[in-house]
Amino acid sequence: MIHAAPWDDQEALEIVTRHRQLPGAALPILHALQERFGYIDRAAIPMVAEVLNLSQAEIHGVVAFYDDFREQPPGRHTLRLCRAEACQAMGANALVAQAEKRLRAGLGATTLDGKVSLAAVYCLGNCACAPALMLDGELIGRVDAARLDQLLDRLENAA
Numbered sequence: 001m002i003h004a005a006p007w008d009d010q011e012a013l014e015i016v017t018r019h020r021q022l023p024g025a026a027l028p029i030l031h032a033l034q035e036r037f038g039y040i041d042r043a044a045i046p047m048v049a050e051v052l053n054l055s056q057a058e059i060h061g062v063v064a065f066y067d068d069f070r071e072q073p074p075g076r077h078t079l080r081l082c083r084a085e086a087c088q089a090m091g092a093n094a095l096v097a098q099a100e101k102r103l104r105a106g107l108g109a110t111t112l113d114g115k116v117s118l119a120a121v122y123c124l125g126n127c128a129c130a131p132a133l134m135l136d137g138e139l140i141g142r143v144d145a146a147r148l149d150q151l152l153d154r155l156e157n158a159a
């Protein structure tokens with residue numbers, strides 16, 4: 001489960017202000033906001049732009065450029081599928097297709113009920129047990145279609 005705080009303008013402004021002196025402050029600020037809230041709320045764009053004296057377009061460009069930044073609140077659960085080389089060689093693409101089909105959500109998206117976010121990751125350091133994935137922080141290796149189905153069942157029955 002992700003334990004992100006609900007978005008709060010006041011707290012966000014404190015985070016932005018606290019990091020404003022860092023070199024290239026936009027990136028560390030955005031990372032800090034995402035770490036706290038799980039995503040970058042739309043309200044952050046003008047806030048960060050004003051504090052750093054940059055344009056909103058510049059800040060939005062940074063958020064849009066990096067895949068790591070989410071612009072929507074994350075789901076209550078996160079399934080990360082490894083798409084790096086070793087996992088690709090062991091059938092990761094088929095697992096991605098299976099998860100996307102069953103969750104009816106693409107990589108980088110969250111299911112309509114807000115329950116599961118599906119994400120790509122590029123190496124989980126578990127190449128010897130490829131293909132690998134991470135479900136709510138739990139690293140799972142040697143995943144095949146049946147195992148993924150079990151994990152998706154688990155998600156279906158979870159809160």
Ligand code: FES
Pocket residue numbers: 082083084085086087088122123124125126127130131132
């Ligand atoms: S390539 Fe997937 S864990 Fe390393």
